[in-house]
Amino acid sequence: MRRLSILVGLLVGVIAVGTAWYSLVEGFAALDALYQSVITLTTVGFREVEPLDTSGKWFTIVYILGGVGLLFYTATAVVEKVVVGELAEELGLRRSSRKVRRMERHFVICGYGRVGREVAHELSAREEEFVIVDRDKHTLAMAEYPGAVVVHGDATEEETLRAAGIDRARALIAAADSDVENTYIVLTARALNTSLFIVARAGSEPAERRLASAGADRVVSPYRIGGRRMALSAVQPMLTEFMDTLAARGESGESGKVLAEIVIDEQAAGLAGRTIHEVFPPNGGLQVMGIERAAGGVQVGPRGDTMIEAGDRLMVYGDSEAMTDLSAGAANGARSRPR
Numbered sequence: 001m002r003r004l005s006i007l008v009g010l011l012v013g014v015i016a017v018g019t020a021w022y023s024l025v026e027g028f029a030a031l032d033a034l035y036q037s038v039i040t041l042t043t044v045g046f047r048e049v050e051p052l053d054t055s056g057k058w059f060t061i062v063y064i065l066g067g068v069g070l071l072f073y074t075a076t077a078v079v080e081k082v083v084v085g086e087l088a089e090e091l092g093l094r095r096s097s098r099k100v101r102r103m104e105r106h107f108v109i110c111g112y113g114r115v116g117r118e119v120a121h122e123l124s125a126r127e128e129e130f131v132i133v134d135r136d137k138h139t140l141a142m143a144e145y146p147g148a149v150v151v152h153g154d155a156t157e158e159e160t161l162r163a164a165g166i167d168r169a170r171a172l173i174a175a176a177d178s179d180v181e182n183t184y185i186v187l188t189a190r191a192l193n194t195s196l197f198i199v200a201r202a203g204s205e206p207a208e209r210r211l212a213s214a215g216a217d218r219v220v221s222p223y224r225i226g227g228r229r230m231a232l233s234a235v236q237p238m239l240t241e242f243m244d245t246l247a248a249r250g251e252s253g254e255s256g257k258v259l260a261e262i263v264i265d266e267q268a269a270g271l272a273g274r275t276i277h278e279v280f281p282p283n284g285g286l287q288v289m290g291i292e293r294a295a296g297g298v299q300v301g302p303r304g305d306t307m308i309e310a311g312d313r314l315m316v317y318g319d320s321e322a323m324t325d326l327s328a329g330a331a332n333g334a335r336s337r338p339r
Contacts, residue, residue: 007074014067015041021063022049026056041067099149100165103129108164110155110185111176112139115201115222119173120145131164156184158192166192174200174216179207183214190215258323262314272312277304286318 018037022028028036032049039046040063052060107123107130109116116132123130124145132143133155140150153160155176166172172189174182182200189198200216202208208219233240264271271279280286282304291299294311308314316323 004074004077007070007077011067011070011074014063014070018063018067021059022056025059026050026052037063040064041071043068097163100131100151100163103131103149103165104168105170106130106165106168108133108161108166108169108172108189110134110172110174110189111181111201112136112143113175113177115177116173116175117143119175120148124148131169133160133164156181156188158188161189161192166196169193169196171197171199174198174211176201179203179210183207183210186211186214186216257318258320259315259317260323262316264308264310264312264314271308272310274308275304276302276306276308279308280316284318285322286316288314289317290315 015034015037018040019030019033021033022036023030023033026033028049036049040060043064107128109119109123109130110133112120112132112134116134120130120132120143124147127147129147130145131149131151132140133151133153134140134143135152135154137152140152143150151160151164153163155161155164155174161172166189172185174185174189176182176185179202182202186198186200189196197218198216199218199220200211200214202211202219202221203223204221208221211219229240276288280288288302289300291302291306291308292313292315293299294309299306
């Protein structure tokens with residue numbers, strides 16, 4: 001648009017120069033001078049409004065050589081912007097639509113601001129499929145990740161979320177900069193998919209309560225988390241470094257160790273109803289670091305006789321091979337994903 005604006009400005013300036021010459025030097029009336037300038041630039045082949053003297057002929061030669069090229073270059077830029085640009089956008093939207101229709105159990109990121117970019121970067125590093133929704137086309141143009149699709153639109157509207165495949169998504173992340181917008185996103189998403197796992201960003205404590213009431217499964221405050229992390233880094237720097245190292249090794253599988261979240265779904269009869277020691281023996285290479293109960297509450301470092309129930313989420317750390325064998329076992333029906 002900036003280039004197009006400059007070209008149009010130059011073209012108007014060239015016409016103004018030609019009009020001024022034919023009016024002031026050749027003595028044409030104002031309208032005749034403008035008419036002569038336009039028909040000269042557009043090369044329509046009409047004769048001069050009035051006969052030109054020698055200086056007028058030389059000026060017209062230079063005027064044609066310089067102005068005609070500028071006119072056609074500007075016209076090409078206009079066509080490229082209006083026609084080709086819209087066509088390319090339409091084709092891009094259609095390609096994105098086809099990709100979304102093929103996606104299952106993907107993530108939907110609503111808002112590609114500072115928080116949304118970090119979420120997208122993390123999901124991309126974990127090789128997850130996700131859709132980014134934002135109303136700013138220029139922002140979406142910077143979102144280039146393998147396995148990611150962008151959807152331009154307002155995430156508070158049902159049509160936009162449907163275009164992002166909300167009915168087949170695993171989870172939605174409301175990462176807009178506005179607490180009000182995130183609340184509407186959560187309300188709309190929850191109405192479209194009652195089983196969807198929703199994580200929402202909140203900028204204040206009242207917003208956290210509103211988002212939870214709207215249907216968010218998790219509400220995250222970047223300011224609260226950042227403040228706690230900074231305080232912990234100052235008071236216990238080794239602890240934060242240890243947790244970062246643990247998480248990094250879990251993501252990369254360094255030294256054959258992984259950190260994973262194992263979800264026990266309703267069909268996980270192989271794990272549900274058994275104790276931790278029965279499923280994870282002390283010498284089995286896996287250690288349960290925590291359990292989030294389906295009914296609510298988190299147990300850190302659970303005892304070996306703790307019973308595993310359907311719907312629980314287990315945080316497990318240990319050998320990658322043992323983790324693969326566990327998650328791939330047909331008998332337990334569990335799903336696991338690295339954290």
